[in-house]
Amino acid sequence: MKIAVVGSGYVGLVSGSCxxxxxxxxxxIDKDPAKIEALQGGRMPIYEPGLAELVHKNAAAGRLRFTTDLAAGVDGAAAVFIAVGTPARRGDGHADLSYVYGAAAEIAGHLTGDTVVVTKSTVPVGTGDEVERIIGEAGTAHTVAVVSNPEFLREGAAxxxxxxxxxxxIGAESEAARxxxxEIYRPLFLNxxxxxxxxRRTAELIKYAANAFLATKITFINEMADLCEEVGADVQDVSRGIGLDNRIGAKFLHAGPGYGGSCFPKDTLALLKTAEDFGSPVRIVEAVVQVNDARKRAMGRKVIEAMAKAGIADPRGRKVALLGLTFKPNTDDMRDSPSLAIATALQDAGIEVVGYDPEGMEVAQAMMPGVAMASDTYAAAQGADAIVLVTEWDAFRALDLARLKALVATPLLVDLRNVYDxxxxRAAGFHYHSIGRP
Ligand code: NAD
Structure with a gap:
């Protein structure tokens, strides 16, 4: 089947190659010529494990092509997927649907036959209705069905x-579209x-409900971690103790610095806005958003408190090394990463911040003004008064503590991911603070 994918970012590119x-x-298809040029030249515009191999293999087989020319791209396609961004709109937190509606209008003008237009982007309830209206308004002579097919992939394991x-x-209103x-997904149900x-509306809501539930789970265990610190309990054991209950499940129960990334923050916010618009508040999600927002900056204060406990009364002019800047390992995605709020909180206290990340530094550099980027972990630690493990890349799981101790000004490790024992x-001579553990 011929398929066109509009938007070649994390979701579009992975979906298209699969x-x-x-x-x-x-x-x-993408409107960013630099992205398309890179892809045509066999270079990946993003970091995602296994993607380069998949793209090369399918491009070489002639099944995968890249273009900025939407008209040529959708020509003859039986299905056109919309996989453009839906960021939070500046000011009010609603999902910004301008890219989705823009893409729908462009697609409508270039259809060459009966087509299923599939929204893969995460979009609020009712967006499919509006996409249908936009396409109808363009006056196409062909039968067009608008379908919702939300994507649940995780960056890093996409x-x-x-x-x-x-x-x-699949949210669809006609049997032909179904x-x-x-047919598109047949290889998967063989699996x-x-x-x-x-x-369609139900499918649109499923995506937001899923993300809001996962964000709630993370936020729940984060608050339990705070309580553990006060009462002298260990959140790792609490997490395991509840996660072994099948009704709860062990996943998404790792205490940390708060969720970030390109989905949970904007999707929880957008769900609040939908709920508000429809007069049906989702108070649990409201609390989750508030608690998580406050948490990221609180992690900066946690570092400063740890420095005080290590004997640094005035953090001004001291140096902190952040290990891991992306919102999670195995991606270069920096959108809404907790490292951004943590760095700002430290800088506001007059601290010099140095960062190192295996894949995210190029993007991070532009988003973290005043943060110096180091060439590796040990260069970042040179002369530092605190090392903060922000993102649990594998490269940070077996640090050479003796080597670090010889490099730092103050032996202090703040482990926001509970990676270390x-x-x-402490036996290696470090002050050590983690999340929710005695
Ligand atoms: P992204 O920013 O990486 O990619 C979007 C791409 O669309 C960009 O390359 C942009 O240039 C392109 N684009 C915008 N308008 C266009 C147009 N009119 N024509 C052609 N190209 C256009 O975004 P992403 O992370 O891939 O997310 C896309 C959607 O998928 C969002 O709604 C997101 O919420 C959802 N989603 C993302 C993930 C994830 O992990 N990133 C997971 C599930 C769902």
Missing amino acids: FADFGHDVVC IGDFKRPDRIV DVMR RSPIMFTG PDEV
Whole structure:
């Protein structure tokens, strides 16, 4: 089947290459000429494990092409996926749908036959109705069905997630559209991935409900971690103790510096706005958003308090090294990363901040003014009064503590991901603070 994907970012590029790998004939479209030029030249515009190999293989087989020319890209496509960004709108926190609606209008002008237009971007309830209206208004002579197919992949594990999803959700209002979607995903239900058909609005809401629930789980354990610190309990054991209950489940129960990234912050906010607009408040999610926002900056204060306990009464002019800047390991995505708020809180206290990240530094540099980027972990630690483990990249899981001790000005490790064994780090001569552990 011929498929066009409009928007070749984390979701569009991964979806497009996976569809090509299933055997479909795919064109990935983007309006950013630098991205398309890179892809045509075999270079990846983003870091995602396994993506380069998948793109090269399918491009070489002639099943995957890249273009900035939307008209040429959608020509003859049986399905056109919209995978453009839906960031939080400045000012009010609603999802900014201008890219989705812009793409819909462009697509409408270039359809060459009956087509299913599929919204893969995360969009509020009712967006599909508006996409349908925009396409109808363009006066196309062809039959167009608008379908919602939210994406649940995780950056850093995106290809595995796309090829072995927990479920595929399709919100469609016609049997013809459902047939096209079944055909697109057929290779996956041979793998027994459940495919779920719903109404379009339901599919749109499923995506927000899923992200809000996961954000709630994280925030719940983060608050339990704070309580653990006060009462002398260990959040790792609390997490395991509740997670072994199948009704709760062990995933998303790791205490940390607060959730970030390109999805949870904006999607929880957008859900609040939808709920507000429809007069049906979601108070639990409201609390989650507030608690998480406050937490990221509080992590900066936690570092300053740890410095005070290590004998640094005035942090002004001292140096802190941040290890890991991206919002999670195995991505270069810096959007809404906790490191941003932590760095700002430290800088506001007059602290010099140095950062190191295995993949994110190029993007981070532009987003973290005044933060010096180091060439590696040990260069970052040179002369530091605190090392803060912000993101649990594998490269930070087996640090040479003796080597670090010889480099730093003050041996203090603040481990915001609970990667280390407190006794081991203390035995190496460090002051050690983690999250929710005695
Ligand atoms: P992204 O910013 O990486 O990519 C979006 C791309 O769309 C950009 O390259 C941009 O240039 C392009 N674009 C915008 N308007 C265009 C147009 N009219 N024509 C062609 N290209 C256009 O975004 P992303 O992270 O891939 O997210 C896309 C959507 O998927 C969002 O709604 C997001 O919420 C959702 N989503 C993201 C993830 C994730 O982990 N990143 C997971 C699930 C769902």
